[in-house]
Amino acid sequence: MAVARYIKDEKDRITDVILESGIHVKPLYTPEDLNRTGFDYEKDLADPGQYPYTRGIHPLGYRSRAWTTRQYTGFGSPEETNERFKLMISHGQTGLNVAFDLPTQMGYDSDNSMSEGEVGRVGMAVDTLRDFEIAFKDIKLDKIGAGLTINAVASIMLAMYQATGEKYGYEPSVISATPQNDILKEMVGRGAWIFPVEPAVKLIGDTIEYAMTVMPHTNPVSVCGYHIRESGATPAQEIAYAIMIANVYIDNVLARGYDIDAFVGRFSFNLNVFGDMWEQIAKFRAARKLWARNLKEKYNVKNPQNLFLRGLFGGGGYGLTKAQPENNIMRGAYYALVAALSGAQTTALCSYDEAYTIPTPHSALLSLRTLQLLMDEMGLRDTVDPLAGSYFIETLTKEMEQKIEEEMEKIEKNGGMIKAVSNGYIQRLVARQAYEVEKGLETGELLKVGVNIYKEGELQEVELHEYNCESAEKQIEDLKTVKRQRSQSDVARTLKELETATKEGKNVMPCLVECCKAYATVGEMTDIFRQEFGEFQEPALF
Amino acid sequence: MDEKRIKILIAKPGLDGHDRGAKVISYALKEAGMEVIYSGLHKSIGQIVRIAIQEDVDIIGLSIMTGAHIPIVEKMMKKMQKEDVLDKAVFVGGVIPAKDILKLRDLGVAGVFPGGTPLSETIEFIKTYMKKA
Numbered sequence: 001m002a003v004a005r006y007i008k009d010e011k012d013r014i015t016d017v018i019l020e021s022g023i024h025v026k027p028l029y030t031p032e033d034l035n036r037t038g039f040d041y042e043k044d045l046a047d048p049g050q051y052p053y054t055r056g057i058h059p060l061g062y063r064s065r066a067w068t069t070r071q072y073t074g075f076g077s078p079e080e081t082n083e084r085f086k087l088m089i090s091h092g093q094t095g096l097n098v099a100f101d102l103p104t105q106m107g108y109d110s111d112n113s114m115s116e117g118e119v120g121r122v123g124m125a126v127d128t129l130r131d132f133e134i135a136f137k138d139i140k141l142d143k144i145g146a147g148l149t150i151n152a153v154a155s156i157m158l159a160m161y162q163a164t165g166e167k168y169g170y171e172p173s174v175i176s177a178t179p180q181n182d183i184l185k186e187m188v189g190r191g192a193w194i195f196p197v198e199p200a201v202k203l204i205g206d207t208i209e210y211a212m213t214v215m216p217h218t219n220p221v222s223v224c225g226y227h228i229r230e231s232g233a234t235p236a237q238e239i240a241y242a243i244m245i246a247n248v249y250i251d252n253v254l255a256r257g258y259d260i261d262a263f264v265g266r267f268s269f270n271l272n273v274f275g276d277m278w279e280q281i282a283k284f285r286a287a288r289k290l291w292a293r294n295l296k297e298k299y300n301v302k303n304p305q306n307l308f309l310r311g312l313f314g315g316g317g318y319g320l321t322k323a324q325p326e327n328n329i330m331r332g333a334y335y336a337l338v339a340a341l342s343g344a345q346t347t348a349l350c351s352y353d354e355a356y357t358i359p360t361p362h363s364a365l366l367s368l369r370t371l372q373l374l375m376d377e378m379g380l381r382d383t384v385d386p387l388a389g390s391y392f393i394e395t396l397t398k399e400m401e402q403k404i405e406e407e408m409e410k411i412e413k414n415g416g417m418i419k420a421v422s423n424g425y426i427q428r429l430v431a432r433q434a435y436e437v438e439k440g441l442e443t444g445e446l447l448k449v450g451v452n453i454y455k456e457g458e459l460q461e462v463e464l465h466e467y468n469c470e471s472a473e474k475q476i477e478d479l480k481t482v483k484r485q486r487s488q489s490d491v492a493r494t495l496k497e498l499e500t501a502t503k504e505g506k507n508v509m510p511c512l513v514e515c516c517k518a519y520a521t522v523g524e525m526t527d528i529f530r531q532e533f534g535e536f537q538e539p540a541l542f
Numbered sequence: 543m544d545e546k547r548i549k550i551l552i553a554k555p556g557l558d559g560h561d562r563g564a565k566v567i568s569y570a571l572k573e574a575g576m577e578v579i580y581s582g583l584h585k586s587i588g589q590i591v592r593i594a595i596q597e598d599v600d601i602i603g604l605s606i607m608t609g610a611h612i613p614i615v616e617k618m619m620k621k622m623q624k625e626d627v628l629d630k631a632v633f634v635g636g637v638i639p640a641k642d643i644l645k646l647r648d649l650g651v652a653g654v655f656p657g658g659t660p661l662s663e664t665i666e667f668i669k670t671y672m673k674k675a
Binding site for chain 2: 102106114115122192193321355358431
């Protein structure tokens, strides 16, 4: 929520600006600053489409292709989700982004006692292949890609997506899924983890290895600095941790004997847009450069296209406020502008009512229109990387690069990413920072419109998406029907094969696809993993 | 100060993992001099009540972001009645629409702190409540 800290003198003139990542902003930037930071056009920027890709990964930016809009959608029953998908597509949305309910994210079936009150609440409920068949009915899976926002059981959902595609006549090689599939960030923030670090990372390795050969258009991992930032990380930490987390997944696949160029080009990132706008823009530019350099220098990646940081830059959830909720529409427009000025390939916005509830069709559509306005009315497609060459932006990009590297070094010194997540070092650091931000808002050191300045008396209520109990009950009934009608021997056999593969440490993906096709439930598949892997032990907060 | 130190359990019931708020309030209450126990994620109502009894806390603070606050609190109150620990106060924070605040109060919740409530307000409320209790 916070932006920068502003130090003022007695006449209310700003004497210093300290960005969240710790960079001091000067009142004026001149060519001197570029000299001071050792700025070199070829080395630091190069033309768009040229290493190190600071200016963007495509030579012509949005001239060759506007960004993909991918609003996060899905709630209640698969039927309702399918309806909403079609609505958004009919309004010109170019990608899908599936929200799952919590039981699905945590590997529980809708009829599990742990699922009570949560079935279909924050996303779509998925128990068996039947639910995916309904959700993706009449959607051209060879034309439109689907983000699957799920992590602990992303392997199961990817298998389910393949099985759905095949059911509707699409070969796995033509469909494109982007499962989020980033478990380490779930352990830092957001919290939808199930299994301990090691097997959880192994499952991600399985999906990457599998997608490489069977689903080459799929992006098996979307590394989410996003949620780490939502949990309290600074923009520099967001990028530092995202790159280090991606490296953990890379190392897992390399240990299986693959060449890095065979898979790393399908990695993508999900990064956040709230905060001081200059700091965010510098962050995205520095991130592209550091990711490319990391791959080239540390991993010796050969193919230039595999050095691209491709990503969804968007969301901005923590920046939104419950107070004066309609202000979030304006915030969203500015966040989208930041994403566009930073060269996002894909984008999505949190809707203005999202601080309260699941977005209504009206608010989701407003978000989509905000994104479309930028591309079609405001001139964001005119030229690539329009801010390049600004003394301020280029200096800040160099300084961000340095800050991100410092944050990476801190984690290395503490034993690396896996250790820092397992022992809670990062979680405590990030939670402490979140607390400091809240304190800053209370003392007024940090400013937030409607929260601690320009306040209005009563909280304004917005239209709410109501939880549909009947839809949850129907989901449970439908699950019962599927369980009655499926071939019990196929279910038993495929689950047994999954168990054996899991025990033997084999890639579980082929078995998961077979389980899905036999209409085994998400809970049944997850239980096999739970039994074999155990559960993640959350490190203590204090 | 001869006042007894307030002991509070901050708990995350159910499957939701968004714990920024729970952690922030934990730090704030700790800094305000209270003894804070944080449950960690994915706790069932049974587990939360058990921790509350074992640790002998005065207050249970539930952090709920999913919209499931009504069914969770109903379950919580039933369990507390069964275990005969209704003397412990229950507070709820998170994504709580204004129209549900009264409903939660009717269910026996002592204080509701929707997202955006200043930390100082929450701390003061708890201190005042405990003085009266």
